[in-house]
Amino acid sequence: MDTLETLVVAKRLRVPLDVPDDATPGWGEVAARQLDAALLSVGFTCSPALLARLSRLPGETVIDLGTRVLATVRRLVGDHVRHNSYFVDFPANVPATLDFWAGLLREAMLDPVGAERLQATGPALNLLSLPGYGEYRHTYADLLAAHAELIPLAGDRVTVLELGGDLESEVRELYFSLAGSEAPLAAEDLAVLRTLAASCAAEPERIPVRENRAVVNEVRLAAGRPLLVDTVTDVLRLAAGCSGGDVTLAAPARFRSFRRAERRALLQALDAVATPARLGDVNRHREQWKRLGERLHPHEHPRFPRAAHVFEVARGARRAPGLDGRVEEALAAGRTADAVELLGNAPGALLRRLDHLLRTGPSVPAVLDAVARAVPGASGRVLLSLREHLQNRLTPAAGRVFANRHGRAWTSPDTRPPIAREALEPVIGVLDEEIARRLPGLGELVVDPDALDVALPLSGKAVAPGLGVLPRGSWSPVNGELLRFFVHWRQTAQRTDYDLSALMLDASYGSPRHISWTSHTNRFATYSGDITSAPEGATEFIDVDLTAATRPIVIPQVHIYAGERFDEAAEAFFGFMTRDAGQRGMPFEPRTVRMKSDLRGSGRIALPMAFLRGDDGTWRAKWLHLYLKGHPNFNQVEGDRITASLLVRSIVERDYLPVRYLTDLLRAKGSPGGPTTYIGLRAPADLPAGTRVYTPGTLHELIPA
Known part of the structure; x- marks a missing residue:
């Protein structure tokens, strides 16, 4: 295709x-x-x-x-x-956990070969080694025969x-959207951008995210065109991308050998931006610069002397204190005013340190004046991120949650001193005014109410693309009486066992109960059975009857019990379906799938989302996109329930900046005339011709420059 x-x-x-x-x-x-x-x-x-x-x-x-x-x-x-199921009649006729194990044990003892295997295990019995456990005991055709066809309902997705237009114009539009994104892209979208960049001759006028610029520069370097760089780190990102490495520089790259023309182009670009003020950036990636110097041979190009200075700084032969180091030195010495002055020429850096400055600065008015001067020069994404941060400082939180670019998450107590509301509110006002000023006129605005609580996509790095996927912190309604999670995986080389589980908590995130391979059923949830190897692919399901659930918080999880990581498996994805109670059909029915996304990352436990019941009895999903480190093997829901509950509570209680924030600013700003603008989870079929449509896949285009 x-x-x-x-x-x-x-x-x-x-x-x-x-x-x-x-x-x-x-x-x-x-x-x-x-x-x-x-x-x-x-x-x-x-x-x-x-x-x-x-x-x-x-x-x-x-x-x-x-x-x-x-x-x-x-x-x-x-x-x-x-998608086969271990129990052929799932969700019907799933045995209780003890009955299931007793049945397997009985079968093994009645079978001569099985009985001999049991005796060979010694006095300690490994239940997972019982014959028939963890392997499909029926074919997919048997599963088809055991289930009726899906009864279609109006609520099906x-x-x-x-x-679309012609392929060339559609590819160009997608390329411009991704390349011009104000928010960092997921790894999968960066790969898409690389493919598109190689196919499109035109380029967007502005590529604000540096990782995106590095991908575009790969194509420009191969074509012998001028490079788009304005910092020394831009050159390092490009060299890493050309070598098959990570343009985010999160992992060290193994630089390839560059052709002479490529070396000259890289050194020429580096020479143009390696001013004394920018040499301090070299210290952040000192070792990678050393390795790159071994490949570029800067001594062979004496006409690029400033490029050679970069590698002298990396080797320690030239001193170049960075801005961060000088600011930290001033703050450590109590010279906040000096720190603010140093940050005056770096608006983004000043705003990122605003919380610290407000807590330590002797003169709040001086800090506020610096903010007013910095705001016009900062990116829209920085302004929105700071706005979200400050609104959460207005209400103290029980803990802080941190997540890296891969979704690996952890929590810690919030030990920061509070900031007076009198200091925060003026800054929030300045940010709101500047963000509103930058928003474009969108004509008549039509907004799907379900989209109002979607979090603005200020970063997409931890979000794996898929169907119906929303940014971390988003709320979305859950309609239907039955909620069904599913995970599918296919191993690459070694036996791989993933376990789908669900943690159920009360309103205070306590009284835990779970559904997993160690607990098949309770009054409102059912597990489809444990598959322990997936050379041809395997699927596990969990059903939750939302009308009978005795716990208002349900957290699905995927544990790597043994084998390959999510990003090592040939395929791994998670999703959920919703149905009404009387709706029959196969365990997997694509018309009822509401969300499906790939699993990835180095964590051993995936927490894609959480489901919570409100005071009015309605259920909503909170999007997490988190991974826990876990153990090398034998991860189980019983072992991580405290960590998972703390993380979920931190995400649920955090006040993420939603689409509602921007739509309120747009309506207050007003924009008579012009085409209609629609913002929603999906575009209806009856929109007027020429309507500009923003759905989850293009929400990043709403982030102002």
């Missing part, structure tokens, strides 16, 4: 069409209806415009295109694999595929 076409369909839910309008028609209307029916079986449908356009094409063209589109959306929703 065409990779670029796949990216457009998966990322934009738009179907690009390169076929001219004057193509010889055939039986396209019949083929279009057949395609729409096939799409509906996995929860997708063609928009009226797309259906009408397909109907005017030759039938063979529609079938060929439809085959590719259907394969893409099936993978997007997780329907490209067969239907995702609309829109009519």
Whole structure:
């Protein structure tokens, strides 16, 4: 399948069409209806415009295109694999845990080979080694025969595929959206950006995120075009990306050998930005600069003397104190005014240190004056991040939660001294005024109420792309009486055992109960059975009856019990479905899938999201995108329930900056005239022509520059 076409369909839910309008028609209307029916079986449908356009094409063209589109959306929703269940009748007839183990033991003792294996284990019995445990005992065909077809309901998910333009314009639009994002991208989106950059001749006028700029610079370097750099670290990121390394510089790169023309281009770019004021940045990545110097041979290019200074700083032959070091020195000596003065030429750095300055500064008015001067020169993302931080300082929290770019999370008590409201509110006012000033005029504004509590995507690094995925801290409604989690994985080389579990807590995050391979059922939840090896792929499910749940907090988790990490497995993804109580069907029905995303990261325990019941009885999902370190092996829900509950509580109680914040500013600002702007979880089919649409996949475009 065409990779670029796949990216457009998966990322934009738009179907690009390169076929001219004057193509010889055939039986396209019949083929279009057949395609729409096939799409509906996995929860997708063609928009009226797309259906009408397909109907005017030759039938063979529609079938060929439809085959590719259907394969893409099936993978997007997780329907490209067969989801078997250990217990063939799941969710019915799942035995109680003790009954299940007793049945396996009885079978083993009645079987001569099994009885001999039991005797060989000695006095200690390993229940996991019982014959038949952890392996499918029936085929997928048996599972199909045991379940009726899905009973369709009006509440089933239907995702609309829109009519796109020609492939070139759709690829260009996606490329410009990702390259021009104000927020850092997920690793998967950076890979998409790299593919798109190699296919598009044009470039956006502005590429604000440095990791994105490094990816674009890879293409420019290969083509011999001038590089887009304004700091020495930009060159280091580019060299890392060209070597197959991490452009975020989170992990050291193994630099490849560069061709002479590449070395000259890199050193020339470095020479142009290596001013004395910027040499201090070298210290942050000293060792990587040393390794890069061994590949670039700066001594062979005497006409780039300032580039050579970079490597002298890395080796310690030249002193270049960085801004951070000088600011820390001033703060440690109690010279806050000097620190503020030093930060005056670095607006972003000053705003990132504002909390510290407000707590330690002897003159709050002086700090506020510095903020007023810095705000116009800072990026919109920095302003929004600071706004979110300060509104959480107004209300003291029980603890602080930290998460790195890979989603690895931890908590700590909040020992920071409080900041007076009188100091915080003026800063918040300045930020609101500046953010509102930068927002564009969006004409008539139409907002889906369900989108108002979606957190602004200030960083996408920890968010794995998928279907229905929202930024960390978002709230989204959960409709339906039955909630079903699922995890699917396929091992690459070694036996891999993932365990789907769910932790249930009361309103105070106590009284824990769980569902897992050690506890199959309770009054409102059921586990589908434990699979301990997945050479051909394996799936586990958990059902939660929301109408009968005795705990208002449900936290699904995926534990690596043994084997490969999430990012080492051939495939690993998590998701959830919702159904009504009387709705039958297979354990996995794509039309009922509300969310599906890949699992990744170096953590051994995944916490994708939490589900909470409000005082009015309605359920909502809180998006976490967190990973815990866990143990090398044998992770279980019973062992991490305290850590998980603390993390979830910290995320739930944190006041994330939502879409509602920007829409309130937009409405207060007013913008008569112009096209309609729609913001929602998905675009309705009846929007006026020319409407600008912002959905979760394009929310980052709302972040002001």
